[in-house]
Amino acid sequence: MPVADQNNVEEQTLSAADAQQTEKKARVRQLDDGPQILPCMEHFVTLLRKSKRPTLVLTLVEHVGGNALPEIAALVDAASGTLPVQARKAMFHSVAELCATEQLRIERAAERIILLDDEYGAQAVQSLLEETDAGDVAIQAMPSDRYSRALHLLLRQDFAPSGAKREQRFDNAERLQVMHRQWKSESYSSHYLGPKGIVPKVDVDAENALRDKIAELFPQITADQILIEQFTRRDLAHADRSGGMDSDETTPILLHTLTATFNGSNAHYTQVADGEVVLHEPPAAMSASFSWEPDTGALGVFCQDREIRLELATIFRDVVLACDGEIQDMPMRTFDLxxxxxxxxxxxxxxxxxxxxxxxxxxxxxxxxxxxxxxxxxxxxxxxxxxxxxxxxxxxxxxxxxxxxxxxxxxxxxxxxxxxxxxxxxxxxxxxxxxxxxxxxxxxxxxxxxxxxxxxxxxxxxxxxxxxxxxxxxxxxx
Structure with missing residues (x-):
C-alpha cells in the first residue's frame, strides 16, 4: 500500500475514534431533578427512587392528595420495577402541586419508611408479613424491596378501606426495630428465662393489675397515667387476620411485645423569664417494654432504669403470665467457657x-x-x-x-x-x-x-x- 494511502487510512481510523470519544463525552447522565422540584421532601424523593413498587407510592400520593392521577398512573403501569427518570420527574411535579400540609404528610410517611431501611427494620417488617394474607403474599413477589414492603404495611395501617379494622403492624415494626437494636445492650435491656409455653393474658383486669404494680415502683405517678399497648409478632405461617379467625388458637405466636408508657422521668431545660434564667423539670414519658417468646421462655425487659428490671420481670411473670412462685424460680442464663x-x-x-x-x-x-x-x-x-x-x-x-x-x-x-x-x-x-x-x-x-x-x-x-x-x-x- 502506498504511504499516502496508508496515512489516509490511519487518519480515518483516528477520526472515527475521536468521534466515538466525542459522542461519549456528549452523553450526559439524566437526572430526575428531585431535589430541585421538591427541595423540602428528601425522604419522598429517596422513596420513589428506590421503590420497586411505584404503584404503592402513587397510592400514597393519591390518598393524601384526595385526587386520582391518571396520567401518572399510566407511566407507573408502563414501568417494570423502579420508575424511569422521566416518570419520576412527572410524579415529582404532581406532588409539587399539592399544598404544603399534604406535602408534609407525605414526607413524614416517607421518612418513617426510610427509617426502617436498615437490617433491624427490614427484618421487623418481614417478620410481620403473613403467608395467608393475599396482599402480603403479593408484596413479597418479585420485584420486591424493603421500602415497598414497609410502605405496604403503612398503607394498610393509615389508609385502610372504609369499614375495615385499622391495622397496627407498621407501628409494631417500628417497635421491633428499636428492641432489636437494644437487645444486646445492657444499657437498655436485661434478659431472663421463664416458664415455656405460656401465652400472655392481657385482658382489662391484667392491664389494671399491671398498672397498679408499675405505679408501686414509681410513686410519683398514678396508675391511670400508664398507657398499656400490646403487639404480637407471629411466625410466617399466620392465620388470616382479615378472615376474622382467632389466630391465637390456630397458629403458634412467636413473639409478644407489651409496652407500658408513663411519666416516670423528668425533662430538664432552662428558660429566660422576667430577666432571670429559670430551670424547668416537667414530667417526661419513659417506657418499660417486655418481649416474651412462649416457645423458648425468653423474656427481655427494656427499661432505661437498670435497677428495676428484675422487679419488672417479676411483675410480668406474676400478672401477664399468671404464674406463682418467687422470682428466683425463674431460670437465668449463665455461660461456662x-x-x-x-x-x-x-x-x-x-x-x-x-x-x-x-x-x-x-x-x-x-x-x-x-x-x-x-x-x-x-x-x-x-x-x-x-x-x-x-x-x-x-x-x-x-x-x-x-x-x-x-x-x-x-x-x-x-x-x-x-x-x-x-x-x-x-x-x-x-x-x-x-x-x-x-x-x-x-x-x-x-x-x-x-x-x-x-x-x-x-x-x-x-x-x-x-x-x-x-x-x-x-x-x-x-
Missing part, C-alpha cells in the same frame, strides 16, 4: 453445628490468673485481703489462617489454658443463606458468667446463636 480451654472445642465446632449455621471461628480468648493480695487500709489501719486477677487477651488477625490455640502457643508460649480462668470469648458465626437474606456473619462475644453481646440483627439469628451455645454446653440454665 471452660470448654474453650482446649483445642478439642475446634472439633466440636465442626461437628455440632445447628441448622442454619455453616461455620464458627474463634477470634479471641481472654484469660485471667486470679490471685490474692494483702494490704493495709491507710485510713483504718486494718488488714485487707484483695482478690485480683491479671488479664491476657489472646487474639488473632481475621486474615491469620492459624487457629487461636496455635496463636496462643506460637506467640505467647501457652500450650494449655486449663490453668487459667476463661473470662471472655469472641466468636464469628457464619450464617447460611435464608429466604429473604443472603449468607452473612454474626459476631458473638460471651463474657462469663452471664454476658452476651452479639451482632444479631434478627430474632432468627439470635435464636440460632442461643441454640448453638446450648448445644455446645456453653449456655446453661439454672
Amino acid at each position: 471452660f470448654g474453650f480451654s482446649t483445642p478439642a472445642m475446634l472439633k466440636r465446632l465442626e461437628q455440632e453445628l445447628v441448622p442454619g449455621i455453616e461455620k464458627i471461628s474463634i477470634l479471641q480468648i481472654k484469660v485471667a490468673r486470679p490471685f490474692e493480695q494483702h494490704t493495709i487500709n491507710e485510713a483504718s489501719g486494718r488488714n485487707l485481703a484483695q482478690y485480683l486477677s491479671s488479664i491476657l487477651l489472646i487474639g488473632k488477625d481475621r486474615r491469620d489462617a492459624r487457629q487461636i490455640y496455635q496463636v496462643a502457643y506460637d506467640d505467647y508460649g501457652i500450650d494449655d489454658l486449663t490453668g487459667y480462668t476463661l473470662s471472655q470469648v469472641k466468636l464469628v458465626f457464619s450464617m447460611a443463606k435464608q429466604t429473604h437474606r443472603k449468607a452473612h456473619n454474626v459476631a458473638v462475644q460471651i463474657t462469663a458468667p452471664n454476658g452476651l453481646n452479639d451482632k444479631s440483627k434478627t430474632d432468627d439469628d439470635r435464636k440460632r446463636v442461643i441454640d448453638q451455645l446450648a448445644r455446645l454446653g456453653v449456655l446453661r440454665e439454672f
Whole structure:
C-alpha cells in the first residue's frame, strides 16, 4: 500500500475514534431533578427512587392528595420495577402541586419508611408479613424491596378501606426495630428465662393489675397515667387476620411485645423569664417494654432504669403470665467457657453445628490468673485481703489462617489454658443463606458468667446463636 494511502487510512481510523470519544463525552447522565422540584421532601424523593413498587407510592400520593392521577398512573403501569427518570420527574411535579400540609404528610410517611431501611427494620417488617394474607403474599413477589414492603404495611395501617379494622403492624415494626437494636445492650435491656409455653393474658383486669404494680415502683405517678399497648409478632405461617379467625388458637405466636408508657422521668431545660434564667423539670414519658417468646421462655425487659428490671420481670411473670412462685424460680442464663480451654472445642465446632449455621471461628480468648493480695487500709489501719486477677487477651488477625490455640502457643508460649480462668470469648458465626437474606456473619462475644453481646440483627439469628451455645454446653440454665 502506498504511504499516502496508508496515512489516509490511519487518519480515518483516528477520526472515527475521536468521534466515538466525542459522542461519549456528549452523553450526559439524566437526572430526575428531585431535589430541585421538591427541595423540602428528601425522604419522598429517596422513596420513589428506590421503590420497586411505584404503584404503592402513587397510592400514597393519591390518598393524601384526595385526587386520582391518571396520567401518572399510566407511566407507573408502563414501568417494570423502579420508575424511569422521566416518570419520576412527572410524579415529582404532581406532588409539587399539592399544598404544603399534604406535602408534609407525605414526607413524614416517607421518612418513617426510610427509617426502617436498615437490617433491624427490614427484618421487623418481614417478620410481620403473613403467608395467608393475599396482599402480603403479593408484596413479597418479585420485584420486591424493603421500602415497598414497609410502605405496604403503612398503607394498610393509615389508609385502610372504609369499614375495615385499622391495622397496627407498621407501628409494631417500628417497635421491633428499636428492641432489636437494644437487645444486646445492657444499657437498655436485661434478659431472663421463664416458664415455656405460656401465652400472655392481657385482658382489662391484667392491664389494671399491671398498672397498679408499675405505679408501686414509681410513686410519683398514678396508675391511670400508664398507657398499656400490646403487639404480637407471629411466625410466617399466620392465620388470616382479615378472615376474622382467632389466630391465637390456630397458629403458634412467636413473639409478644407489651409496652407500658408513663411519666416516670423528668425533662430538664432552662428558660429566660422576667430577666432571670429559670430551670424547668416537667414530667417526661419513659417506657418499660417486655418481649416474651412462649416457645423458648425468653423474656427481655427494656427499661432505661437498670435497677428495676428484675422487679419488672417479676411483675410480668406474676400478672401477664399468671404464674406463682418467687422470682428466683425463674431460670437465668449463665455461660461456662471452660470448654474453650482446649483445642478439642475446634472439633466440636465442626461437628455440632445447628441448622442454619455453616461455620464458627474463634477470634479471641481472654484469660485471667486470679490471685490474692494483702494490704493495709491507710485510713483504718486494718488488714485487707484483695482478690485480683491479671488479664491476657489472646487474639488473632481475621486474615491469620492459624487457629487461636496455635496463636496462643506460637506467640505467647501457652500450650494449655486449663490453668487459667476463661473470662471472655469472641466468636464469628457464619450464617447460611435464608429466604429473604443472603449468607452473612454474626459476631458473638460471651463474657462469663452471664454476658452476651452479639451482632444479631434478627430474632432468627439470635435464636440460632442461643441454640448453638446450648448445644455446645456453653449456655446453661439454672
